Each structure stands twice: as C-alpha cells, then as structure tokens.
Amino acid sequence: MSIGIKRNDWLVVAQTRAETRLTPSGFGWMLCSNELGHFSWRSPMSVAATTYEHIALDDAGTPVIEGANTKVIEIVLHTRASGISPEQLHLELPHLSLGQIYSALAYYWDHKAELDADMDRRLERVEQLRRETPEPPVVERLRQLRSS
DSSP, X not given: OOOSEEETTEEEEEEOSSEEEEEXXXXXXXXXXXXXXXXXXXXXXXXXXXXXXXXXEOTTSOEEETTTTEEHHHXXXXXXXXXXXXXXXXXXXXXXXXXXXXXXXXXXXXXXXXXXXXXXXXXXXXXXXHHHSOOOHHHHHHHHHHHO
C-alpha cells in the first residue's frame, strides 16, 4: 500500500493490488477504482490508516508503552495472572493511562502469536537460568529453620 504519493493534481491516498484511491488536492471525497475498472466516490474516512498510539518498538524490537518503561507483555501477563479488568489495572498502575493500557492490549491481540512465542522464549530462558544457577546457601539454611 502506498499513501500520500502525488500524481499530477491527484493524490494517491491508498493503493493495493485490488484498488486505487485518488483524491484531488484539498477535496473531501476521493475517486476509487477497483480491479474491474469500476469507479466510485468515497469518503476519505474509509482509508484512514491507524497505528497503535502509545506503543513503540525498542531497540530489540520489543513493543513497549512509550514514556512508561513498560513492555506490552508485562501488561498482558499482569492481566492474565490477576484476572483484572483494564480499569482495575489502571488503579494498580496509576502511571499508565487507560488509553495506554488499552493500546497495549489491542497490540497484543493483533500480534498474539508473535508475542505469545516471545513470552514462551522468555519463560524458557528463566527456567534454563534457574537450572544452571546453583542454589544459594541461605536457601538451605532457611529450609532447615522451617523444618525444625
């Protein structure tokens, strides 16, 4: 899809294999042609591209809530573990707006397979580190104290 390409006095606002949508500069409606060559006028609202407000990708490609130092998967895991609503989550995490929480959840549901795989990889890494790390001596002493 291409957006915002100028062709003569027309602006291509959306182009896919099946359809091209054009609007004259400063005009509120656009002329659309489909793959069969049929033309129709449509409101430009039907092609408004949206992005996830409040969501950005960090240097590692992990989706995070902008300005909050919170990963999308942290929001998802918190809601899964506690079973609370976004409104209740907002009360527990007042540094996040309700809009930020809903954007994070929307991003998750639209990228569920990818983010679930990322969470599985992270949990496997935690388990691997747990297996490889020797138990600290204090843990054994606490067990002895608890059993006596």
